Amino acid sequence: MREKLTAKAKAAPRARATDSRAPLAAFLGEVLVVCPRCAGPAVSKRRDPAARDTLAPRRLVCRRCGHLQESRPPSVSGLARTGHDDYFRLPLWLATPCCGELLWAFNARHLAALEAYALADLRERRRDPAQGWSNQSLASRLPKWVKAAKNRAEVGRALARLGARLAEAG
Secondary structure, eight states: OHHHHHHHHHHSOOOEEEOOOOBGGGGOSEEEEEOTTTSSEEEEEESSTTOOOTTSOEEEEETTTOOEEEOOSOOOOOGGGGTBOTTTOOBBSEEEEETTEEEEESSHHHHHHHHHHHTOSEEEOOOBTTTBSOSOBHHHHSOHHHHOGGGHHHHHHHHHHHHHHHHHHO
C-alpha cells in the first residue's frame, strides 16, 4: 500500500502556491464591469494612472459602445462581495455562481492569482519577518468555501467560466 501511495505521489506532482501577501486592493488597477449602456465589457481605471490611492477618481470606458463615465465619490463598502464594483456600483464582468455563492475577479491578474491559489494542492502562508502574520492578503481573505478541497473541482470549473468570460472581453 505504501509503495502505491509513493508511486502515485511521484507520478502526480502537486501544484504549490505561496501567499504573495498582496492585498485585494493591489488588483484594483483596472476593474472589468458590465457596461450600463450595452451590457458589454467596460473597464474602470484610475483617471491618473500614477495615483495609487484606492479612492482616486476613476473613469469607465466601454470596449464595445464607447460609453464614458466618471466615477462618483467612491465608498469602500465591500460591494465586490455582491459582484459589484465600489466605484460605479456596476456588476463585475468576471462573476459566476459557484458552490451556492458568487465567485468573482476584478481583472485578468486577479483571476490568475485566484486560479494559482485556489486550485493548488499545497497552499502556504509565511510569516513576514518585519510585520509578522498578516490577515490582509488576498489568500488570507478568500472565503473558506473557495479554499475547501471538496469544492476544488467546482471552483476550477467556475474559474474556467471566468476565463472564457475574460476572453470574451478581449
